[in-house]
Amino acid sequence: MGKAQKAVQWDPTDIKQKLLEKYPPKVARKRAKQILINEAQENTTPEITANVRTIPGIITMRGCTYAGCKGVIMGPTSDIVNLVHGPIGCSFYAWLTRRNQSDASGHENANFINYCMSTDMQDSDIIFGGEKKLELAIQEAYDTFHPKAIAIFATCPVGLIGDDIHAVARKMKEKFGDCNVFAFSCEGYKGVSQSAGHHIANNQVFTHLVGKSEQEKTDKYKINLLGEYNIGGDGFEIDRILKKCGITNIATFSGNSTYDQFASANQADLSCVMCHRSINYVADMLETKYGIPWIKVNFIGAEATAKSLRKIGAYFADQELVDKIEEVIAEEMPSVKAICEDVLPRTTGKTAMLFVGGSRAHHYQELFSEMGMKTLSAGYEFAHRDDYEGREVIPNLKVDADSRNIEEIEVSADPELFKPRKSEEELKALEKSGFEFKEYEGLIPDMDKDTLIIDDLNQYEAEKLVELLKPDIFCAGIKEKFSIQKLGIPMKQLHSYDSGGPYAGFKGAINFYQEIDRLVTSKVWSYMKAPWEENPELSATYVWE
Amino acid sequence: MLLRHTPKEVTERKALTINPAKTCQPIGAMYAALGIKGCLPHSHGSQGCCAYHRSTLTRHYKEPISAATSSFTEGASVFGGQANLLQAINNIFTVYEPEVIAVHTTCLSETIGDDLPQIFDKAIKEKKVPEGKTVLGAPTPSYVGSHVTGFSNMVKAMAALARKSENRNGKVNIIPGWVEPCDMEEIKRLAAMMDVKINMFPDTSGVLNGPLNGEYHMFPDGGTPIEDIKSSGDASGTLALGEWCSADAARTLDSKCKVPCSVLDMPFGLQATDRFIDALRKIAGTSVAEEVSAERGQLVDMISDMHQYFYHKKVAIFGDPDQLISMVEFLVAIDMCPIHIVTGTPGKKFERRIKEITKDVPYEVNVKAAGDMFLLHQWIKNEPVDLLIGNTYGKYMARDEDIPFIRWGFPILDRQGHQYFPTVGYKGGIRMLEKILGVLLDRMDRDNPEEKFELVY
Numbered sequence A: 001m002g003k004a005q006k007a008v009q010w011d012p013t014d015i016k017q018k019l020l021e022k023y024p025p026k027v028a029r030k031r032a033k034q035i036l037i038n039e040a041q042e043n044t045t046p047e048i049t050a051n052v053r054t055i056p057g058i059i060t061m062r063g064c065t066y067a068g069c070k071g072v073i074m075g076p077t078s079d080i081v082n083l084v085h086g087p088i089g090c091s092f093y094a095w096l097t098r099r100n101q102s103d104a105s106g107h108e109n110a111n112f113i114n115y116c117m118s119t120d121m122q123d124s125d126i127i128f129g130g131e132k133k134l135e136l137a138i139q140e141a142y143d144t145f146h147p148k149a150i151a152i153f154a155t156c157p158v159g160l161i162g163d164d165i166h167a168v169a170r171k172m173k174e175k176f177g178d179c180n181v182f183a184f185s186c187e188g189y190k191g192v193s194q195s196a197g198h199h200i201a202n203n204q205v206f207t208h209l210v211g212k213s214e215q216e217k218t219d220k221y222k223i224n225l226l227g228e229y230n231i232g233g234d235g236f237e238i239d240r241i242l243k244k245c246g247i248t249n250i251a252t253f254s255g256n257s258t259y260d261q262f263a264s265a266n267q268a269d270l271s272c273v274m275c276h277r278s279i280n281y282v283a284d285m286l287e288t289k290y291g292i293p294w295i296k297v298n299f300i301g302a303e304a305t306a307k308s309l310r311k312i313g314a315y316f317a318d319q320e321l322v323d324k325i326e327e328v329i330a331e332e333m334p335s336v337k338a339i340c341e342d343v344l345p346r347t348t349g350k351t352a353m354l355f356v357g358g359s360r361a362h363h364y365q366e367l368f369s370e371m372g373m374k375t376l377s378a379g380y381e382f383a384h385r386d387d388y389e390g391r392e393v394i395p396n397l398k399v400d401a402d403s404r405n406i407e408e409i410e411v412s413a414d415p416e417l418f419k420p421r422k423s424e425e426e427l428k429a430l431e432k433s434g435f436e437f438k439e440y441e442g443l444i445p446d447m448d449k450d451t452l453i454i455d456d457l458n459q460y461e462a463e464k465l466v467e468l469l470k471p472d473i474f475c476a477g478i479k480e481k482f483s484i485q486k487l488g489i490p491m492k493q494l495h496s497y498d499s500g501g502p503y504a505g506f507k508g509a510i511n512f513y514q515e516i517d518r519l520v521t522s523k524v525w526s527y528m529k530a531p532w533e534e535n536p537e538l539s540a541t542y543v544w545e
Numbered sequence B: 001m002l003l004r005h006t007p008k009e010v011t012e013r014k015a016l017t018i019n020p021a022k023t024c025q026p027i028g029a030m031y032a033a034l035g036i037k038g039c040l041p042h043s044h045g046s047q048g049c050c051a052y053h054r055s056t057l058t059r060h061y062k063e064p065i066s067a068a069t070s071s072f073t074e075g076a077s078v079f080g081g082q083a084n085l086l087q088a089i090n091n092i093f094t095v096y097e098p099e100v101i102a103v104h105t106t107c108l109s110e111t112i113g114d115d116l117p118q119i120f121d122k123a124i125k126e127k128k129v130p131e132g133k134t135v136l137g138a139p140t141p142s143y144v145g146s147h148v149t150g151f152s153n154m155v156k157a158m159a160a161l162a163r164k165s166e167n168r169n170g171k172v173n174i175i176p177g178w179v180e181p182c183d184m185e186e187i188k189r190l191a192a193m194m195d196v197k198i199n200m201f202p203d204t205s206g207v208l209n210g211p212l213n214g215e216y217h218m219f220p221d222g223g224t225p226i227e228d229i230k231s232s233g234d235a236s237g238t239l240a241l242g243e244w245c246s247a248d249a250a251r252t253l254d255s256k257c258k259v260p261c262s263v264l265d266m267p268f269g270l271q272a273t274d275r276f277i278d279a280l281r282k283i284a285g286t287s288v289a290e291e292v293s294a295e296r297g298q299l300v301d302m303i304s305d306m307h308q309y310f311y312h313k314k315v316a317i318f319g320d321p322d323q324l325i326s327m328v329e330f331l332v333a334i335d336m337c338p339i340h341i342v343t344g345t346p347g348k349k350f351e352r353r354i355k356e357i358t359k360d361v362p363y364e365v366n367v368k369a370a371g372d373m374f375l376l377h378q379w380i381k382n383e384p385v386d387l388l389i390g391n392t393y394g395k396y397m398a399r400d401e402d403i404p405f406i407r408w409g410f411p412i413l414d415r416q417g418h419q420y421f422p423t424v425g426y427k428g429g430i431r432m433l434e435k436i437l438g439v440l441l442d443r444m445d446r447d448n449p450e451e452k453f454e455l456v457y
């Protein structure tokens, strides 16, 4: 695909029209509300429809509630036995497929991340109920592994036949005494996407794990990192930087995390939220119950990382920490800059499209802009309106039938464990100096005017977008990867990073620059047509004739 | 140690499956459906299943896998999925314009009890299925059997489309079973060499090993045209390769259209390929083409040349029943000793066949149908092997136990080649041997002391 073929001039209204024209009228009307031509201004953000049902028959990028619960949130934990109650498939597909890394080094540390466990329900379990089998499976898991905790996940048929997984979990927990057993009602059909599963997972983690540790953490600057899943080792890099700055990460939710980390999360002094979508409510609950304030951070992009570190420094307001952070940034930046400058001539002016997750499509735009690349279009698979428009819309969100069946838990200040981390005056002073707590502006205000923001993009629209706008790179997931590449456009997976990573932090930025440089300059994209296809007319004869 | 918690001592588990050697039915149905020309597979259930099946097939083939879903939410799960499926059929024909929609159920729609034929009738009555287009369906409850069962059920649903013939067309139906696109190509090549006119379904060659040329076609040129599937009732006979994958479809053709069938093993390795070629010879009523005999001779030659490296080497192998039966037979034929054999798919018949094939192996042979990889690993800890063969998930055991490892089967998520180089037929046998030798000799080169590091073997 040469530059010449690019649509230099394009009108977003035309593009939107083209995306919609083939749909039956009802589908087109619905999709029209989820495709937005950005016109965000200083004070207003346009409204998008999000977190609504997927249209049957439309090839969606989305997964299900179970995928969000087991796959995203609980999957990366290392010393909890994750046991899936259901037929075999669900457990099989979530087996090591998200590239969550785990460094439970040393033989004394438990690491169950490489195991896939299931009750493998059979016909008879569906007919007569699967509780007995689940109970026995929990017993067998306990006898085989002696874990600190066993987490149970319900898949589609379990909800239908009405197995009471929570009762079974309670019973087994009491029986064992030394093993925490809890369950997740995360049947795939609940909610409209993975997002419901994140919510269900987080609620249970908050209820059954957080605050259960006896051990007191006495480190100086204690934070929690929420919404970081250690894909391709992102969490390792963030931890490296935090450690270097002298900041202690008490608990990551949930990349490479352990039972004890969750259990002591209530002892942190600040919660830092990476992926807003998957976990913002936990940050709220930690604040209400334990008094831990929270801020939105972003460790994707070197500048974003520096900014987030400075924000943490400002919060603790301790000169020693502030200085250390500046020192670390000064130390790390030169090598980042060097690589960035190296790739800039090749990446500047190139264009990207990002359709991933519920935060990534936003975060990764930082990295692209550091490389001089513009994002033409972006959107999420399972975000809600607040992820697009900012948190101020949360009070106005309609609670529809699909959200109503996801449990909301009520929390209040813990009589013993609640303690305010900062005095009212200190908080006020911070806010006055421009510090923002509990703030997330969302994707839309950050994107250029007239870019296209599309919720729940599907295969048909993706293909059309790529044909019309010919971006230099497209970012989505494995299901999208090869149809885009067949069109001659490099495609980078941003859920699981293909084989790459980490992309967070300073070293991650370097990796990402190099990876994108490789993708947009690879010679392979110039081989699409064979010589005889480029010049099919036979205009001369071969020399030896 | 990645699987550091796997104890050596084997205790019986009645309820807990750990590291399964199988997955669920719909993914097999989806793969089979991709072998129909112009077909969009459709998963009737919640969208998560479809996303998972597409992801796994995509990772295995490194190709786009399109499939639609009924996207159930809670409402559909309570009131039934008819409305979703009707809407889906309408949307699919309008937006993607496939020739065929092949619907399979999931454990969700099965548990609710959605009746596919009834919904299809309604869709046709409501004119949601355009003239000349086909909708077919297979029940694939995930709590029965495995992905292999799902494959078989979808192929059976294809066979059910066959019309009863007035006049035979002289062709032979070949139902190849769950093999790779390149294997299907190889089967076609062998039949052509034998001058046998065949009608093969499903056929994923040309669908799941497509070129990169700047064009994306949701429906590539490959696949069996639906007309050919319908005309399979006109054939003079059916060769079904693999009892688990293909027999049901072949028997459906027999009972419905009186097309006689014979069920053979999948043509992996020497003897199973011999039986396949011999069957083709009898059908064609000719002698075996010389080129085919020459290929066979090359395979036998390679076995004799390298016999010392195969002889009495112990092998652990896991995978799907039809594939395993032929491959274990091949390993025994080259004097290797397959001693730990697991399939996740249930079936006592499998255990009997394997016992029969391995009866002269001079070690105790462990075999289990409806077993898992955790058990296989424990067996290996108790009786170590020289070689492990299985899908990608075997790499964890291979690393922990330091065993040479060959990826073969489904899914292979971390390597390429399986979609391009066949392992069926004599040429496939040669490739398998090359792979076995490769890992065994690499191992010797790595482990031998320096003075034993030799240029020639």
Ligand code: SF4
Binding pocket: A086, A087, A088, A089, A090, A091, A155, A156, A157, A188, B024, B025, B026, B048, B049, B050, B052, B106, B107, B108, B142
């Ligand atoms: S819900 Fe059933 S059909 Fe879907 S992935 Fe799980 S086991 Fe397979």
Ligand code: SF4
Binding pocket: A072, A227, A229, A275, A276, A277, A278, A356, A357, A358, A359, A360, A361, A495
């Ligand atoms: S952006 Fe999406 S995939 Fe990524 S962590 Fe958040 S919810 Fe998960």
